[in-house]
Amino acid sequence: MKKKWLATLGLVSLLSGAFFTGCSTSDETNGEKLKDEPVEITLAGWGASPEESELLKEVLADFEAKHPNIKVKHEVIADQYMDVIKTRLIGGEGPDVFYLDAFEAPALIETGVLEPLDKYVTEDFDVEDFEKPLLEAFQKDGKTYGFPKDYSTLALFYNKKMLEEAGVDIPKTWDELIEVSKKLTKDSDVYGFGVAPELARLYFIAESTGGKVVKDNKANFASPEVVSALQPIIDQHLKDKTSARPQDVGANWGGEMFGQGKAAMVIEGNWAIPYLENTFPNLEYGTAEVPTINGKKGTMAFTVAYVMNAASEKKEAAWELISYLTGKEGMEKWTSKGFALPTRKSVAEKLGYDKDELRAALVAGAPYATVWSNGTNLPIIVNNFNNQFISAFLGEQSLEDALKSAQEQANKEINN
Structure with missing residues (x-):
């Protein structure tokens, strides 16, 4: 919680410049590339416990098995996570998909470096299944910039x-x-x-x-x-x-x-x-x-979302990853060990967390929680x-x- 914030006006300008520079590749081209050729996308996040790291490795392996033309390069940023992410975004070397804490979300959304995700969402993704306060932490002016992967109250x-x-x-x-x-x-x-x-x-x-x-x-x-x-x-x-x-x-x-x-x-x-x-x-x-x-x-409530770099040249593949990780199947596996709670109500119910002796009180607080943002x-x-x-x-x-x-x-x- 005690992070130094460096989002000055100059940073906003630089990030916005990186955004416009990286938007030359069309979604149509990305879509064709996704269908015809193998694609490697980068997922960046901070470090976790060995148990959580191994679990994420398994989830990503499942994703790749279901999407054989997409390979995921997982990068762990151990220190000064947001400073590193901002520096890479400025330099045009930002990851395709990355973690974003709700605490940091408003300022980064303001810069324009995040891709609005609404146009990628299909009906079967079931946006209404997310706990509302957690989803709203990554929305602004009617647009959704991230889908929360897990949380705790x-x-x-x-x-x-x-x-x-x-x-x-x-x-x-x-x-x-x-x-x-x-x-x-x-x-x-x-x-x-x-x-x-x-x-x-x-x-x-x-x-x-x-x-x-x-x-x-x-x-x-x-x-x-x-x-x-x-x-x-x-x-x-x-x-x-x-x-x-x-x-x-x-x-x-x-x-x-x-x-x-x-x-x-x-x-x-x-x-x-x-x-x-x-x-x-x-x-x-x-x-x-x-x-x-x-x-x-x-x-x-403390929550983290998967977000997409607006300058990514592999947006369709990036969305496939986000939609799997925050979809019902991927989220169920990711939260199955109880390290974090699922942001989808249906997944919490399926895993029994809403009735769990120790976790039920935490799940019950999600609808009325004040999100740390x-x-x-x-x-x-x-x-x-x-x-x-x-x-x-x-x-x-x-x-x-x-x-x-x-x-x-x-x-x-x-x-x-």
Whole structure:
């Protein structure tokens, strides 16, 4: 989440130039080339676990078996993924198909380097099958620039033994979570709640009382509505002393804190499930939907799409790959091991994730989730929010002062 954003006006111009330069080959020519000659297309993405890499290798092999005239060259960009992608796009050497995080999507769509995919879609592709908020993250002005390959929402992870020993029920509301945390906290050995004090995790909470974190593509998180919505996060840590960050107990992230028994409850994503199974196999835990705030359900969603380079000279083949990977068959295999959740509702149902003991709460959150994406300036906004919010979380200044300072700085950078 802490990525440096380099999409300046100059970059937009360069990317747009690369786009127009690379559009000389017609779709008709691409189509004939696809039918008559072997075609090699490039798929670029970031690194993954060995298990995920092997699974993707199998999915791509299946695709090639069904499309014998298309070969896929898979490139893994291990570091500075978006910087590398942008540099290659500028230089006219961008991959035909590549991963795009929803967080990065608005700014890249703005440059014109992404191919709108609507004209390639056939009726049997079933666009309506995608979870709506996840698909909308890659749409603008009625056009679709990517189809989400997988996602995760956030859910409440709770230690069954700790809740049972404390004689408390799984909290259904945020007020209940605050009260339950008091009974679960044991001095500094165990905290009732493990919290991640960053905007990526707090965005939906910040907007739970009607405020807007981003307004007109500028920071708006110093508004009274947002401040009041986030104040309970500060109070639970400083006043109740029933919540802590992972680093406060020597852990690197919430899943580790939870697995070590340093927090009775955390809010994490699907990625925590395989981690806990492998690292803490004896841990007895459950998941539930994130407690409601003011009677409303809320959670975050993090998603990644396959997108097409508008300058690709192999668009028809590129679409064949995208449509297979995000189609029902390809997506089913890709998400079959549970490393990520399928963005298609039918695939989630077929794999049983909507009824899975641990994943059902995550799937249930998809229709109402707030996707981690909002406008071209969100990277600037989040950096300034996080820098100042943590000082309020640690008691160095009031939340109101911290967010006011962060908002002023963010909008100054945006205006410049």
